[in-house]
Amino acid sequence: MNLSKIDLNLFPVFDAIVQTGSLTAAARELHLSQPAVSHALARLREHLDDPLFVRQGRRMIPTPYARQLMPVVRRALTSLQAGIKSPQSLGFVPETSDRxxxxxxxxxxxxxxxxxxxxxxxxxxxxxxxxxxxxxxxxxxxxxxxxxxxxxxxxxxxxxxxxxxxxxxxDRLVVVAHRDHPLIGAGPVHLDTYLAASHVLVSARKQGLGIEDHELSRQGLRRQIGLRCRHYFAACRVVSMTDMLLTMPEQYARVANRQFDNRLHPFPLISAQxxxxxxxxxxxxxxxxxxxxxxxxxxxxxxxxxxxxxxx
The missing domain is CATH 3.40.190.10 (Periplasmic binding protein-like II)
Structure with missing residues (x-):
């Protein structure tokens, strides 16, 4: 049986007749006229080549084939109704989700x-x-x-x-330096010391300035870039083994330097957040x-x- 040839709207009619046992009650349940329900049942009988229901007194009794069909149709309609609920009503169950x-x-x-x-x-x-x-x-x-x-x-x-x-x-910018940096130690990084040092610039681009360079350029200043690399982890390790300086966002600097013997110092200029x-x-x-x-x-x-x- 090719489902594409059957109007699937006929199956809610079939289910309503099963549940109510009456064409009149099914029509009332579906907010349809009784002739519309009778017409739908006639079409479904033609498609499935079975009378589906026989009248006994005032009730419509399912045929043996219809009784086999009843649980299949009910499961399908229940699944469809659950599936087309709004996302808000469906909710999200993280414990069982495989999203x-x-x-x-x-x-x-x-x-x-x-x-x-x-x-x-x-x-x-x-x-x-x-x-x-x-x-x-x-x-x-x-x-x-x-x-x-x-x-x-x-x-x-x-x-x-x-x-x-x-x-x-x-966040804000900080300067990362080795704990025993000969010109800084535990004190602040003075601007002249910062400008005289060799710096690591982290960037995925082959050329161009970092955020810190834009801050310096506003003051007409420029620093010396001794290394340009792509990752802050590598840069932090370089700083831990040299006298080079690295400027980076503070929160990430705290995470990235946990395993290195580096200090974090305030950026010597008032920088943008x-x-x-x-x-x-x-x-x-x-x-x-x-x-x-x-x-x-x-x-x-x-x-x-x-x-x-x-x-x-």
Whole structure:
């Protein structure tokens, strides 16, 4: 039997007749006229080549074939009704979910976000998995709109009205130096010392300035770049073995330098605050699944920041 040749709207009529035992009562249940129900039953009888019901007194009694069909139709209709409920009514059950979340995130924020997030997931939602990807900033709105990512974590950016966001981290620049740096030690990094030093610049680009260089250029100043590399972990290790300096966001610096004998010092200029935001599409605003992910990210980062402040 090819289902494409059958009007599936006929099966709720069949189920209503089974439940009520009457064409009149079925019509009332379905908010249809009795002739409409009679016509639907006639079409279904033709498709299935069976009378389906026979009249005994005032009741419609299912045929043997109809009795076999009854539980199949009931299960199908129940599953369909459950499946087409709104996302809000369906909810999200993390304990049994096998959802794969995709988060757009740059590596500088992974160490701040992922450890606590995955610890929570492993304990409370063991079937859930996460994959991190890097999204070009110009592609942020399209990636969210098309569902290629569930959320994005990045710096504060101008975004389209369809993109919702909230501030995740408020940060500032610090200077990382070896604990026994000959010109700094435990004291502050003076501007002349900073400018005279050799610096590590972390950037995924082959050329261009860092945020700290833009701050310096506003004052007509320029520093010496001795190493340009792609990852802060490598840069922190270089600093721990040399007299070079590294400028980076404070919260990530606290995480990345835990295993190195480095100190964090205030940036010698008053610099702009660095914001990291959590972005999601407006269509996911009330989606329980996306809400759960956003809440977990926010709680994870807030907990990590509180711990870093306590141990600073």
């Amino acid at each position: 794969v979340f995709t988060i757009g995130m740059r590596d500088i924020l992974e160490s701040l976000t992922l450890p606590g997030l995955m610890a929570h997931i492993r304990q409370h939602a063991p079937g859930v998995s996460v994959q991190c990807v890097q999204i070009e900033r110009a592609d942020l709105a399209d990636a969210l709109r098309q569902g290629r990512v569930d959320a994005i974590i990045d710096i504060a950016l101008p975004v389209a009205p369809e993109v919702q966001h909230t501030r995740l981290v408020l 660095l914001d990291a935001h959590l972005y999601w599409h407006s269509s996911a605003e009330d989606d329980p699944t996306n809400q759960w992910l956003r809440q977990r990210i926010l709680q994870t980062v807030q907990g990590e920041l509180a711990q870093l402040e306590h141990t600073a």
